[in-house]
Amino acid sequence: MLNQNIFKAYDIRGIFGTDFDLDFARELGIAYVNFRSKELSDKKLSVLIAADMRLSSPEIKAALIEGVLLAGASVIDAGTISTPTFYFAVSNSQADGGIMVSASHNPSEWNGFKIVREKSLPISNESGLEDLKDLVVNKKLELADTKGELTTRNDFLSLQIDHDFTLVNKDSINSYVIALDPANGMGAQYLQEMFYKLNCELHKINFELDGSFPGHEADPLKPENIEPLREFVLECGADLGIATDGDGDRVFFVDNEGQVINPAIIRGVLAKLFLVDRPGSKIAYDVRPGRITRDLIEENGGMPIITRVGHSLIKDQAVKEGAYFAGESSGHFFLNESIGCFEMPVVMILKLLKDLSASGLSSSEYFGRYNKYFQSGEINLKVEDKEKVLENIKTKYANGKISLLDGVSVEYPEFWFNVRCSNTENVVRLNLEALDFETMEKKRDEVLGVMKK
Secondary structure, eight states: OBOGGGBOSSSEEEEBTTTBOHHHHHHHHHHHHHHHHHHTTTOOOEEEEEEOSOTTHHHHHHHHHHHHHHTTOEEEEEEEOOHHHHHHHHHHTTOSEEEEEOOTTSOTTEEEEEEEEGGGOBOOTTTTHHHHHHHHHTTOOOOOSSOOOEEEOOOHHHHHHHHHHTSSOGGGOOOOEEEEEOTTSTHHHHHHHHHHTSOOEEEESSOSOOTTOSSSOSOTTSHHHHHHHHHHHHHHTOSEEEEEOTTSOOEEEEETTSOBOOHHHHHHHHHHHHHHHSTTOEEEEESSSOHHHHHHHHHTTOEEEEEOSSHHHHHHHHHHHTOSEEEOTTSOEEEEETTEEEEOHHHHHHHHHHHHHHHTOOHHHHHHTTOOOEEOOOEEEEOSOHHHHHHHHHHHTTTSEEEOSSSEEEEOSSEEEEEEEOSSSSEEEEEEEESSHHHHHHHHHHHHHHHTO
16 A cells, blocks of 8 residues: 655655555565665665654554565664654664654654664655655565564663753753643653753643644644643743644744744744854754844854755755754754754753853743744645746746745845745745734735735
């Protein structure tokens, strides 16, 4: 069973039992070993496998491991961990690559696979997913004469936490009241472990790992999913609220007044802090509007690098450009360290708490200083012809500063926006930002009118 549309731009994702089955998981394991063996000249591979807490993940992981072993590679079974811990584990174990069984923030019936090379370098549709698809679809699968060996490890979370705390001195972090909502997802693991080491008072909701997501959908980017945390922060008088998505690779923040902090502000503040550590560094961020990020990079002596949208694409660019820190508008925050370039949410949280403590400000005062611009949020529009929409935008706004890095980005002094196409649907996405609220509303509606023609 295979719906080929599960091969996305950055990972593999679909409804288990409808779009793919255990046979596919097994064949993907074989294909991965065949693919990487060719890349590494038939080297005896070591592959790290892990999974999130979704109800289907254990059986999918077992089938995947079987396929990898049948293809002759050894397997390190890292158990049930978050995606950031998975990335750390691949690098820490010096595996030749790895596969994480997860559907990230998708609903409970979904599952999928995030696939990496050594040091957790991502494999996207531009760097190997299409090759894996070809091997599976056309049954170009080769088994080994001798099965690989399986080992099991359960120490990667503690090793990750120890590593992350070496990057930030925790001694000056205040004893804050912190509200946590990991949406019954994997972020609960590292949030629990990191706060064991801090003198903070914790208040938790939706904290038990549960792949049925009984609290709410595990996508904090949607306002309805972060609303419980906003209310909880006010209810328990928290200094800060922290939310994570299903597999824990995205992190969001709510201030002490119950307001969601714009990820572009979080990204900009983190850029500022990491530039203290490495002055003059390159900092990468995606094309979607969030000018405060660029402002803070430039004000603090950094070199802004604009990338395409997508966690694997921004990581690829950060590695290629040698950027020290990178951030995506959707809550992915990456650090490019010797161990690899991937999401390190524990480091990000510690950095913010440390500087918040030094400021003597409340979280609303601390982050509110950077509320300079007004955003439309991401608006998705179903259309018949995606390319026509882009052409119409280029024609209408030809007198603006235009970039075609990812879709069409247009910049004017008082407003700027990006329109890009979905990789899998007849959908175009608008993100617009302006100097004032009235301009944002006016230009948002104007651009949407052009998109609908």
